[in-house]
Amino acid sequence: MAASVLKRGGLVVLPTDTVYAIAADAFSVSAVGDLLAAKGRDRRTPVPVMVPSPTTLSGILDHVTDDISVLVDAFWPGGLTIVAYAAPSLAWDLGATQGTVSVRMPLHPVALDLLRRTGPLAVMAANRAGLPAPLSADEAEGSVGDAAGVEVLLDAGSSPDALTSSIVDLTGGVPLLVREGVIDAATLREFVPNLEVLA
Numbered sequence: 225m226a227a228s229v230l231k232r233g234g235l236v237v238l239p240t241d242t243v244y245a246i247a248a249d250a251f252s253v254s255a256v257g258d259l260l261a262a263k264g265r266d267r268r269t270p271v272p273v274m275v276p277s278p279t280t281l282s283g284i285l286d287h288v289t290d291d292i293s294v295l296v297d298a299f300w301p302g303g304l305t306i307v308a309y310a311a312p313s314l315a316w317d318l319g320a321t322q323g324t325v326s327v328r329m330p331l332h333p334v335a336l337d338l339l340r341r342t343g344p345l346a347v348m349a350a351n352r353a354g355l356p357a358p359l360s361a362d363e364a365e366g367s368v369g370d371a372a373g374v375e376v377l378l379d380a381g382s383s384p385d386a387l388t389s390s391i392v393d394l395t396g397g398v399p400l401l402v403r404e405g406v407i408d409a410a411t412l413r414e415f416v417p418n419l420e421v422l423a
């Protein structure tokens with residue numbers, strides 16, 4: 225049911241390996257707009273994407289660099305979000321991305337099963353702006369459950385902690401750790417020794 229809701233432009237709340245998230249078809253402009261509205265955000269906020277497999281990257285990125293391959297091989301599925309240039313031919317609107325996309329493959333069986341049925345999903349934490357990220361389906365429902373477009377809530381129990389994914393920007397000359405989450409800088413440097421940390 226969740227997959228069919230997403231395919232026709234609805235929103236679904238689902239568990240991930242970090243926090244509960246709200247998802248939309250990444251290629252539906254109206255669904256992504258509903259996602260931003262549910263969050264209390266506008267198009268100035270770029271919307272990240274979750275994918276079912278590393279092989280998806282060749283279809284959504286302009287170029288899969290060596291650093292991208294190394295990091296994905298080491299940390300996917302899991303708590304690493306990479307920022308890279310999106311393929312310019314893609315017919316999607318993820319907000320003010322400046323031609324980039326933030327992408328991750330989650331380590332959660334429910335999320336992965338859904339992604340395999342739908343393909344890339346636009347996903348953000350299932351909380352209204354300014355509220356804590358939800359660690360349970362009840363918390364997510366209390367935050368965004370009554371938002372327009374939310375039709376399904378997948379309950380897989382509580383998340384183990386509130387740690388977010390680590391974000392590495394790979395659009396510049398060197399990898400840049402924009403946010404340190406579940407994977408720290410020292411661990412990332414084992415695979416990309418030239419990693420810099422955003423001051």
